[in-house]
Amino acid sequence: MTALAKLFRSAAFRVSIASLVVFAVFAGFIVLYIGNRASELYLSQAEQANNEEIAALADDYRAGGIRLLAMSIQERALTPGASLYVLTDALGTTLIGNVADFPLSVLGLTDGISHAVAYRLIGEGAETREAMVRVFVLAGGLRLVVGRDIGERSQIWAVVRDALWLVAGLVIGLGLLSWWFIWRTVLRRVDAMAATSQHIMSGDLTRRLDVTGSGDEFDRLAASLNAMLARIEQLLVGLKEVSDNIAHDLKTPLTRLRNRVEASLRSGRGEPEYRRALEATIEDSDQLIRTFDALLRIARVESASVGDEMAPVDAAEVLRDVEELYEPVAEEAGLGLDVVVEGPLPLFGNRELISQALANLVDNAIKYAALSAGGAASDDAARVTLRGERRDGRIRLSVIDRGPGISAADRARAVQRFVRLESSRTQPGSGLGLSLVAAVARLHAGTLELGDAHPGLAATLDLPAAWAEVSDGGRRLAAE
């Protein structure tokens, strides 16, 4: 598509052309109207002058007869820049006057109204002029013709013509200016955006639209599109990482499983060997199913398709239930499990998912606290604390252990799917625990914070509180 064709197709260009046309028609109308009115005014002035002249000459005639009239005409006709004066006899022969030639048909127009007539003045050669003339019939068939030159009328129309040309010039000039403006600010930026999108579509997801910093609607659009692109890029990177990790974390046990079955078949050492291999195979496949279930659950939570299972939940109760579930496990690992809760912690959510998230955190905490408590054996090191508090409209549910913790650099990575920090490779687990917790936090419009407990890890679910105490409805919900 050529640049011109593109220009014609742009909506901004069409709008500006339409407004220019409207402007041109309007300006032309104004100019013509003013010209017309000026011309009319000019003619009526000429007519009035004629009437006054004739009235004066008629007075002369009445006072002094034909002689005084002739003298008066003569005198007036000789004044420089004078009007037209002609006295004719009944046949139309000029008796006195300053007009060389005029159509005799004028003499018949005795209706007392001025008419436009072409004429030549005496001593001005062949130049024909135009005048408004009025014919006055005297006694004896004499005719007095008085006129006023209206040559200036054509000058008025010349001014009007000039004004129209000016309007046309302005329209074209403004058109060019608006074209330049459109090209400069609109088309160029739209084209740039389109070009960048093409790049991105062809696979370069790191490209971003230009933001000029002018804060106009294009900047706002570009900024919002950039945010969308960043999210898409993040999702795609995540997807790729997940598929890589699935390939690794599912294929590794599958390979192990297959190898074991093959080896046992090849050894042919009979039933006890087969039985052992099959039992191990069932165990491995159970672990695979568990990993798969965890993946599916995270996907469900992230797509928010469990959102309709939300209900008012008291997080304090959820914390106590999880503590109650894990207390014997902690004790067996030589740890103490405490729960510190301030009052009811109302939130709107999915009890099952929040329970699972907390269970995952407690499970982790027990694993790692047990690791370090083995050496330290001090009371404080052998303790995992569940803390629930309400702060500034947020519900904060923390699981705090005194284990080795996670270094600041590793914390962001720890939340990703399948990431098992090097220090934890020796521990059993699918590596999906924390990413499920993070997904549950996101589902509830909250966050998972991994902090330093000096020493140890403080994992905190920060969730928005529900049923604010100011509202009656809220309090009723809380009471239920």
Place this chain on the structure above:
Amino acid sequence: MRVLIIEDDREAAAYLVKALREAGHVADHAADGEQGQHMAESAPYDVLVVDRMLPRRDGLAVIEALRSAGDTTPVLILSALGQVDDRVKGLRAGGDDYLPKPYAFSELLARVEALARRSRSGGEAETVYRVGDLELDRLRHEVRRRGVEIPLQPREFRLLEYLMKHAGQVVTRTMLLENVWDYHFDPQTNVIDVHVSRLRSKVDKGFDAPLLHTVRGAGYMIRDGAR
């Protein structure tokens, strides 16, 4: 016990029928929803095992049709979906229990037997459970063995109550997690084992005849060993 399996995967169904027969039950198979509904209506079964996604008529539609016709046969729903919301949908449609695929046969068998027992007892609840010399009074919240009271935490009481309600039957870890704790997720660590062993130390310790048994590869069972 007579079980009807409505499942379109013929291999899976054949395996189930065979395994149930080996466990001493009578098992029939229907390959689609319409046939399954027809069979369930024409013969008395103790338990129905219904797959969710069936050809010709959806599993949930079959259950809803049976329920609206006044059929109260317990139903175990099988589903490959196996998520929280899916489970809730199944139970709302009139299912009595829900088992996500893939499952261990021992899990399915334990659940089918628990359902069959529930329908046999007619829903009327005994106030005192007795297994051997162990006695649990549900109204007074008391547990006695040979007349001596055993103090239990509330959750331990509920755990023992559930086990004794299904005395002589295998109860799986998942069943305990679902029915005693109301959790439907996999807690990774064997939390249930720890709870059961704690309960066992209170109930069985010091007595020569253990009542609380571990069934290898399946779960737990409370039963009078002398019987």
